[in-house]
Amino acid sequence: MGQALNTAEQAQRAAAASQTRVDQLDDQTRALLERFRAASWQAQQLTVYADQLEEIATRQADEKQSLQRQIEAMQRTEAELLPLMLRMLDTLARFVEMDLPFLATERRERLDNLERLMSDPEATLAEKYRRLLEAYQIEVDYGRGLGAERAEVDGRVVDQLRVGRLALFALTLEADRAWRWDAESGQWVDADSGLARSIRQGLRMARDTAPAGLLVLPVAAAEAVQP
Template sequence: MKFFKKQTNNLIVQAVVLFLGGCAFVFPSTGWCRTDTVKQVKQPVEQSVQIRRETQKQRDQWEQEKSKLALLYEQLKQEHEMLVSENKDLITTQKSQKKLNQTLLKQQQESLKIQKELFPFLKELYAQLSTLVANDPPFLKEERAVRLKTLEQVIHDPEVCIAEKYRKVMEALFIEAEYGATIEVYQDKVLIGTEEVLGNIFRLGRVSLFFLSLDKQSSGYFNVAQKSWLPLADDHLPAIRSAVEIGNKRRTVELLPLPLGQLAIQGDE
């Protein structure tokens, strides 16, 4: 801009000098002619300079506006590229979600099918378990009865999922199966003849139940065929006492001559 202004001023001076020189040559003795001629020359030159200045000003403004628009364009271009990339990612995610939804729907349908098939099976298992407990020797009667009642409520509760029902049934079966491989001693009252006696009961797996009075002077066993407690002869007392001590972990395990009797066959009256 400074160079432009300097050049413009030089042009004005040169034009004025040339014009005045020419005017002096034509009208050497007329002062009025020089003054009027200078004005006539200077006015269009100044107008031309003003126009160039306005033009340059507009050009500078346009360059600034052009720079701003170029910067805005680059920003919008970058945002567009980002949006295109995000759109591609969303399309990929949408496809994955759609595929996952289809898989989950298929699994849900299979789960419903399993539930429909598994529920009758669990009810049958519960019925068999109830029959087993009813026909078993009467050990831990209250505990096992409570377990069966709770299990029945779980099986028929619509709020409990089929997986939890299955877990509870398997848990009950496992506990009942474990009775067959363990021994146990606990206190309870038994009815021998017409007399109810409190004593220690020795459970030998699921095979036999033996009774020993608290004074250790009398013993008995549960007859599975008659479903009643019967007294034992005194010659069995040493073995029953040893069994109770082993069950209470007061004595090391050893072979004992216990009177197992006969096993009841299911269906026999």
């Protein structure tokens, strides 16, 4: 009877040990499964990240090629546009030289500044083009309305009156002598003394010290354009 009890007790202990080992194996299995799942998730994340990096690298390569093409296009544009702007500047300079002799210092300084700008390697092509167009616009605006400035004619200080680009007159400060610019001869000639009043009125209008009104002044007739 005692032997049978010992045998049963041993069997129970063996079963308990076996269960313990099973439980341990089950715990290890669950731990390994969790580690496998974590590793799989990390692998998936790394795969997604690698795909994203590849896509980013592809886009960067495309952008680099696009930028390179733009740079090359800009270089070609600069090579073509800069000579054109230089020709435009030369045309403007010749026009100023042949135009009525008004605001000579201001206009010459503007041309000199443009010449320096065109040869400045630090200045952008856009800035050069903008300033050149600005100079052209200023010259266009000179042809509209009246202009007045203090100058010197025949050694006397005078007030000059510009009527657009049609005519240029000068009047001494004492209003005792008047001139008009003769474009054909390229020099000042005496004007009819009766013009002094109109010139003086035009000067006041140009300086906004008198309201706009009708001026009676001789201007050169426009020449017909030859076909």
